[in-house]
Amino acid sequence: MKYLLLINQGTALETQAALPPDEQATVWQDYQAINQTPGVTPGQRMAMPDSATTVRVEDGKVLVTDGPFVETKEALGGYLFFEADDLDAAIALAARIPAARYGGAIEIRPLVQG
16 A cells, blocks of 8 residues: 655644754654655655745636645645555554654555556
8 A cells, every 4th residue: 555644844843943963863864764664755855834835716716825825833844655564554654753753743645546
């Protein structure tokens, strides 16, 4: 089964930025180890949410808003794909993602096959 893991940062970026340099290095190493896990296809690092442009169409008119439109503390910070035998394996991988332990959350979605 293939899964998409969405990394919602929450307060993780602020929390990680406040860590001592050696702990910040450990977080970076944790992300590198996850990217090298068999079955993982890393996504690309994303810019901060305030750099986003949001597009909506209402009554045929294109509306463009600078920055994230929705108010959320769980802005999407990154993603990865994971091919695993089952959801339990995806949950175990998600629990290793540093954002999950520093104030964020990881959303796991199975990919539709076919």
